[in-house]
Amino acid sequence: MKRVYSAPSPLLVGHMRNILQNAGVRCFIRNEGLIGGAGELPPTLVWPELWVEREIDHARAEKLVEEAMAEPEPGRGWTCPACQERLEHQFDTCWNCGHERPRR
Ligand SMILES: [Zn+2]
Structure with missing residues (x-):
């Protein structure tokens, strides 16, 4: 053991x-x-x-x-599905294209 x-x-x-x-x-x-x-x-x-x-x-x-x-902690960040920009968790919309954060 x-x-x-x-x-x-x-x-x-x-x-x-x-x-x-x-x-x-x-x-x-x-x-x-x-x-x-x-x-x-x-x-x-x-x-x-x-x-x-x-x-x-x-x-x-x-x-x-x-x-x-x-493993990264859940909710640490997200990737914009529209333009693939990496975003920090505190942003609810993509600063690059304005797409809303997808719900998990
Ligand atoms: Zn975007």
């Missing part, structure tokens, strides 16, 4: 577990139950950790986590 990933947020670690499981990697979370009940311990000691069951999956799992981290 080998540790792949650790983060202060159980949600984030759970998200990574889903990604690995969807890819067929057998994995589990350690320390999940300690969150919230460990007020006196330094927070890093009780970060939930994601582990792979088989060491042979480790390199692949690390790559999957890396890719998941590199």
Whole structure:
């Protein structure tokens, strides 16, 4: 067994577990139950950790986590469907051609 990933947020670690499981990697979370009940311990000691069951999956799992981290956050920007201009998320219409931002 080998540790792949650790983060202060159980949600984030759970998200990574889903990604690995969807890819067929057998994995589990350690320390999940300690969150919230460990007020006196330094927070890093009780970060939930994601582990792979088989060491042979480790390199692949690390790559999957890396890719998941590199994904741009949703709502970060958009591309105008009319003129292909890249726009920041705060713009609702294309400054180049006036096209409205498409709904997702
Ligand atoms: Zn445009």
